[in-house]
Amino acid sequence: MHTFSDLELDALTEAFNLSLGEAAATFSAIVHEEIELSVPAIEILSRDALTERLTRGRPDSGNDRLCRINQRFNAADGFQTDALLLFPEHGSLEIVRRMLGDDTPVQHITELEQDALAEIGNIIINSCMASLANLFGTEIIGSLPSVQSRSAATLLDDRDADSVILVARISMNMAAHNLSGFVLFIMDVPSITSFMAQIRRLFRLPGHDDPPPAP
Amino acid sequence: MTGFHSLLADCVDIGLILLNREGRICLWNRWIEQRSGLDAVRVAQLPLAEAFGAPIDPRLALVIRETLDFGWSARLSHALHPMPLPLFPPGSKQDERVKQAIDVIPVDVDGVRHCLLQIRDVTETVRREALLKQQARQLRSDLQRLSRAQVELQHSEMRFRELARQAPAGLFEADSHARCTFLNERCEQILGRSLPEVTDTPWLDLLPPGEQLRVRDSWRLAVASATRFAEEFIFIHPNDGSRRRMRAEAGPLRDELGRISGFIGTMVDVTEFHERATLNEFRANHDSLTALLNRDRFDRHLCAAITGAAESGERVAVLFIDLDDFKQINDTHGHQAGDAVLKTIASRLRRTLRNEDRVARYGGDEFAVLLNGAHDRRALDGVITKITRVVALPINLGHCHVRICCSIGLAIYPDHGRDPATLLTHSDKSMYSAKRRHNDPQR
Numbered sequence: 096m097h098t099f100s101d102l103e104l105d106a107l108t109e110a111f112n113l114s115l116g117e118a119a120a121t122f123s124a125i126v127h128e129e130i131e132l133s134v135p136a137i138e139i140l141s142r143d144a145l146t147e148r149l150t151r152g153r154p155d156s157g158n159d160r161l162c163r164i165n166q167r168f169n170a171a172d173g174f175q176t177d178a179l180l181l182f183p184e185h186g187s188l189e190i191v192r193r194m195l196g197d198d199t200p201v202q203h204i205t206e207l208e209q210d211a212l213a214e215i216g217n218i219i220i221n222s223c224m225a226s227l228a229n230l231f232g233t234e235i236i237g238s239l240p241s242v243q244s245r246s247a248a249t250l251l252d253d254r255d256a257d258s259v260i261l262v263a264r265i266s267m268n269m270a271a272h273n274l275s276g277f278v279l280f281i282m283d284v285p286s287i288t289s290f291m292a293q294i295r296r297l298f299r300l301p302g303h304d305d306p307p308p309a310p
Numbered sequence: 311m312t313g314f315h316s317l318l319a320d321c322v323d324i325g326l327i328l329l330n331r332e333g334r335i336c337l338w339n340r341w342i343e344q345r346s347g348l349d350a351v352r353v354a355q356l357p358l359a360e361a362f363g364a365p366i367d368p369r370l371a372l373v374i375r376e377t378l379d380f381g382w383s384a385r386l387s388h389a390l391h392p393m394p395l396p397l398f399p400p401g402s403k404q405d406e407r408v409k410q411a412i413d414v415i416p417v418d419v420d421g422v423r424h425c426l427l428q429i430r431d432v433t434e435t436v437r438r439e440a441l442l443k444q445q446a447r448q449l450r451s452d453l454q455r456l457s458r459a460q461v462e463l464q465h466s467e468m469r470f471r472e473l474a475r476q477a478p479a480g481l482f483e484a485d486s487h488a489r490c491t492f493l494n495e496r497c498e499q500i501l502g503r504s505l506p507e508v509t510d511t512p513w514l515d516l517l518p519p520g521e522q523l524r525v526r527d528s529w530r531l532a533v534a535s536a537t538r539f540a541e542e543f544i545f546i547h548p549n550d551g552s553r554r555r556m557r558a559e560a561g562p563l564r565d566e567l568g569r570i571s572g573f574i575g576t577m578v579d580v581t582e583f584h585e586r587a588t589l590n591e592f593r594a595n596h597d598s599l600t601a602l603l604n605r606d607r608f609d610r611h612l613c614a615a616i617t618g619a620a621e622s623g624e625r626v627a628v629l630f631i632d633l634d635d636f637k638q639i640n641d642t643h644g645h646q647a648g649d650a651v652l653k654t655i656a657s658r659l660r661r662t663l664r665n666e667d668r669v670a671r672y673g674g675d676e677f678a679v680l681l682n683g684a685h686d687r688r689a690l691d692g693v694i695t696k697i698t699r700v701v702a703l704p705i706n707l708g709h710c711h712v713r714i715c716c717s718i719g720l721a722i723y724p725d726h727g728r729d730p731a732t733l734l735t736h737s738d739k740s741m742y743s744a745k746r747r748h749n750d751p752q753r
Contacts (some may be wrong), residue, residue: 099390125369205442207389207435208389208434210387213387217383217385224382233445235380236416238383238415239384239385239415
């Protein structure tokens, strides 16, 4: 399992934090309301460890559905990643309806609400990806978002068991509503290797090919 | 764009706008032409805002720039951006924009990044969802009203149950065939049966056979005429076999079509009430010591007898009986002994006379007797002799025997008078004459 050193984690957290601030500003402009996105907590997990994390401590979590907003990204220098944003279905519905100023009690998400949720995910994921692109100084082409609703236990069933997942936990606050979610970057092994190399090079961390800077 | 690509773009039911690296229009399909009123040739190579002749949604402008510069894709949902472009339904008066959702994606055209806008018309979806939400709101409000009604119903049911539980009267509900559907605890006690035991049986079947016919007729009449049912009947309690008198009263219940669906009412055990009423009536008409008729009642009987006799030509006799020296017994043996004497005499008189003859305690130690059909004077004399003898028999006071004689006066309707007062006066006088004879046998 690949891991990040504390220095790498700090660097990534700082980069994500800057771009999430941009995302929050974009939301606030759209809905004319203060929206806060928290400082993300970053870690690397395997698929099964993440599934266990999502279902842990919630015996009924098998029935507690999550909304998954998915975008695929291709970087110019070879690594590919799926970027996923996960929110509890109930909470995300509440936030979307709050943004739309509509408290109608329809139990399931409607087509238009699903579209709005896709746009919210799109803004958050694009902003996170922008920070990576900025860090790496490369171009990362992104697809349109797609929305699915699944139970936490089966959420990542379409991924390989050995997938490595970069997890950024964020939470979104809006007018007394607090919604916690995850931004996931799911990469295959060559991609994560390339990704880690980029990070080390970028922060001139031990293990990268360039000589250390002169004192 | 090649002719083939343009042809293809014109065939799809979605708006397509392709912008080149500089943000200038290089594809404008027929769908857009129809909704913008702008010809593709006219807008070719114009920036978007210039083509529409109006500023476009700022967020759309931003994401177009991000797509062209960084290769990102973006979705502009209708919910957050209802109508970003000035597009109108084909053939309309351009007063209301088409409701839109726009996807913005980077596309590679001959190695150069372009920006493709895909515009969907979601007007119908918006209308459908608005309808859905309106129905959902209606449902929620109906549901809230229903829940409130249900809570109210539960309260009123609870109140009824508690009232029924505490009610001193038996409460019952029965269908039109008199089969019970509800009994409160008191009613179960009165009938000596629980509801499950009588559910399939008309409660009328629980009555003694002699009562069933009458009460059933009355029940049928109430059902047929949708009126109140009220009956008193005898009921034999199954637990102790006691004979009870019941009163049932019930009002009709109607179903949603207004038909009689049953009756709800009360069942009261009126046995004690009746016993008390009978006792009160007895007390009003009888002397409490001897249980003979009292003076009042005797006078009324006498009036009635005179009236009857006047019509039928019958004769009526009144005897006035006074005990001789009764005061002496009281003085010698005490009042209790006096009472015992009076009770014994009353009982002897009752036994001596016929059932249809009336006997009353008329005063302290005075008795009166009314004899109907007194044609035969000899028979009357026989009665007087019998009374004299039976009164004179020794009376056991426990510690001793006493003897007492009586004086009897006689008056006959119509011979001695035609009204009660005259007859009574005559028999009184006649009694005193007899008493004087007793006291002075020489006379």
